[in-house]
Amino acid sequence: TPRVFSGIQPSGNLTLGNYLGALRRFGKMQDDGIETIYCVVDMHAITVWQDPAALRNQTRELAAAYIACGLDPQKSILFNQSQVPAHAELAWILNCVVRIGWMSRMTQFKDKAGKNAEKMSLGLYVYPALMAADILTYKATHVPVGEDQKQHVELTRDVAAKFNHDYGVDFFPIPDPVIEGTGTRVMSLRDGNKKMSKSDPSDKSRINLIDDADTIAAKIRKAKTDPDALPSEAAGLADRPEARNLVNIYAGLADISVDDVLREFGGQQFGAFKPALADLAVNHMAPISSEIARLLAQPDEIDRILANGAERADAIAAPILAEAKQIVGFIK
Ligand code: ATP
Ligand code: MG
Secondary structure, eight states, X not given: OOEEEEEEOOSSSOBHHHIIIIIHHHHHHHTTTOEEEEEEOHHHHTTSOOOHHHHHHHHHHHHHXXXXXXXXXXXXXXXXXGGOTHHHHHHHHHHTTSOHHHHHTOHHHHHHHTTOGGGSOHHHHHHHXXXXXXXHTTTOSEEEOOGGGHHHHHHHHHHHHHHHHHTTOOOSOOOEEEOOSTTSSOBOSSOTTSBOOTTOSOGGGSOBTTOOHHHHHHHHHHSOOOSSOOOSSGGGGTTOHHHHHHHHHHHHHHTOOHHHHHHHHTTOOHHHHHXXXXXXXXXXXXXXXXXXXXXXXXXXXXXXXXXXHHHHHHHHHHHXXXXXXXXXXXXX
């Protein structure tokens, strides 16, 4: 039976990238009668230092955003990772299955650490093993993520297969990444070769889900572009990362293809395209951000939803963890 799992870190303001690459797709999946489990991965967030009070706010804000983007906490399970102990426990077992060489190939660590690898937390380095545990402790089969997480889901597949092989069992299903549609790779507004991220120090690099209309319009107006008009076909965007990104964002928000966007705007200058994109983004985001604000006015209600979700998540995860421990040879 298909089971969907995905998570987002409460590591800052949610971006348009999180929305197009992840959030927006979650609500749709739950309506197909599939079991869906969505997590606020607070244990991942502390791989980079978080102010404790800010982390609590960000956790509630992310839970509110999930709901504002269409997730129904009755249909889906919505919870924060640290309330379900199986994640940490299975992560340890998987740490002992995964090889150091596999971890060393992970590009997200290299991107985040830059030249400072020695000064980063060990947690940031082993992050992919915790992510594998997140997915496998539910025996999830489908993992909807943005393009940047593909490598981590592939690692999860390798870890699952190695566990099954090392212990001679057919225990963990091999999960599939689900990376579909436009908007699975939204780039920074300042640099078309860099991913838009909520942890990017430059607020101008991203559109936050909670930005107001003027801020969104200003960020798009100032977004880096080139001096040429838009091409009439997608091929014309090949060597124009910034132009391609803005067209992709438009396509993602309007839920149409890149070719459709270029049919409408091909031959036009950014002076005309950017205001159209800003309007589209504002119209799309405004209802979401006001719904987030409305939900955040009742933090106790959010905490209650998370606690209830954690209970339901634990009911699935605990027996799978118990079986994994038994396979490994732990006495109970
Ligand atoms: P951080 O900078 O803290 O890593 P992030 O913006 O990368 O934050 P994550 O919590 O790491 O967000 O990722 C949550 C989900 O959003 C993942 O499925 C990820 O693939 C997706 N995602 C993140 N950034 C983008 C992006 N720029 N375009 C499309 N999807 C994205
Ligand atoms: Mg990330």
